[in-house]
Amino acid sequence: MEHWSPTSISAAPDTGPAPPSIAVRLARDPKVVFAGGFILLLIVLAIFASLIAPQDPLAQNLLAGTLPPAGFPDAEPGFLLGTDGLGRDVLSRVIFGARISLTVAFVAAGLACLIGSLLGLLAGFLGGWVEVVISRLVDVWMAFPPVLLSILLVAVLGTGLHSVIAAIVVIDWTRFCRVVRTETMGQAQMDYVVAARTIGFARPAILFREILPNVMPVLIALLTLEMGIAVVVEAILSFVGLSVSSDTPTWGGMIAEGRKIVHEAWWVLAAPLAALFATVVAFKQLSDGLARSLDPVLRR
């Protein structure tokens, strides 16, 4: 983690007491602790879903359809959050659904971040025609409504997890590109970059060893935020029926089923919606906390 702090050239003479390390700052931030803790819990649930889930998420029992959650009249033990129209256990399906949501969150957001920030770094650092081409491309991209473009892309690529991830990457690299480009342009004007140029550092070295570490805090906060967005996009595509096949439990697919039978069994909609809500809020809060804790200016 040390290389996120300003490098030797940029570090100003520090007269006061040494600022607390990044790890300490992160551990002290309630947003990071609670939101990060929730995400960790979700990851554990997703990985050990088959051990934790009380029922088989795919096991249908038409005689036990639309059972209400525990505590309501007619509830049956063993189905804590009730059952859906086909008698499948809602709690187990929510737990297994976290697998798809988190896979999309990490893979799609990670790839979008990689591609977007690479292009953003190049545009911001090189300037000239590279910057013009990339910026115009971003403008064209952003003229599409994201939801429409993602549905269009999945229709083109065919349904499935790979298509959903590809669609999110293709759409959301622009978020990273725009922010990183602006940040890089700002950093490139700074004295430490001018100094590095004067010393005769090669351009890739300046870009990746000097500028990138200083763009990193913004990038990490943005990546965390994007994970939450990716979870919602996957849910929307599942809701429309364009994500993974209906054999695999997903929050969006459950929400679509719940929306259809909302008057008979509201819990089929409420349970995955609550999971989605909590996950999205957790990623946002974690992003806010990370942005605050990692900011090199606030850190002093």
Next chain:
Amino acid sequence: MLLAVVANRVAMALLTLAGVAVVVFVLLRVVPGDPVAMMISPGAGPADIAALKAHYGLDAPLLTQFWIWIKGVVTGDFGTSITLHVYVTEVLAARLPATIELAILALIVAVLFGGAVAIAGTLMRRTFGETIIDGLNSILLAVPDFIWALALVLLFAVAIPVLPLTGRIDPELAEGFTTRFYLAESVLTGRFAVAADIMSHMAMPTLALALPLAAVIVRLLKQSLKEAMLQDYVLLARIKGFRELRLVLQEALRNAVGPTLALTGVQFTFLIGGTVIVERIFSYPGIGNLAIDAVINRDFPLIQGLVLLFGLIFILINIGVDLSVAALNPRLRHA
């Protein structure tokens, strides 16, 4: 000078639209699904399929297809919808007013609600009330329209069933309109019972679209207001004995509203993008709902028309925002 800015923006907009046209056209041509395969009757032979393809111009080379389409678009002919069998322009004209009414109503609700909360938060600054507003708002900022829409379904269609779940208007009342702007027309012609029915149908989709935008407005406007409240002119007005509410509304708001206006414009394009899924959830008959059907049915001409329409709306809003920000900023006005 302003004219040069406008000309530059319009030229850029046309370039962007051309880019959008190319991207959507190319994307659709690599779609694995064949739109003709979905419309043939079971007994049709290869000759029938070829005839159908020729009818819709799908047998021509790609470049020719693109040229024919672009030539049509420039003259206002977007082709015929493959699934609906009517002109794309007709479908869009019939569906667009519903989305425009929804988007504008949501914008108004977001500005009024967000503005009111921001002003209340400024009046309560450095109190427990402000802490509560900030805490709630930091959660609301994370919640997208999709989640709002479904939470509202649970709240107002299941828990307290007071609002209609789907549609735009009670079908029995949907008679005797001369335009497709049902809400505006019923209000202007004094049919308030009809207007009330339309409003009750629009309430949930409007709120779902408005709340994320309201949260953004609260955060930025409150911050700008608090900064403005520290300025000398506010101090002067306070010395004159003006009340706190008047200080905020008359002195601070005027100077603080600029950044919020610019951001609201940008966020309005997100709101319009959100109509796609929100209209779907409430079976609201606008262009967003139409877009999902068009994509699922692989209705090429309709998808192309819709994407260009969305692109055009986005660009017009962006130009409008740039111009109003330039007009409001005295430094830019004289530049």
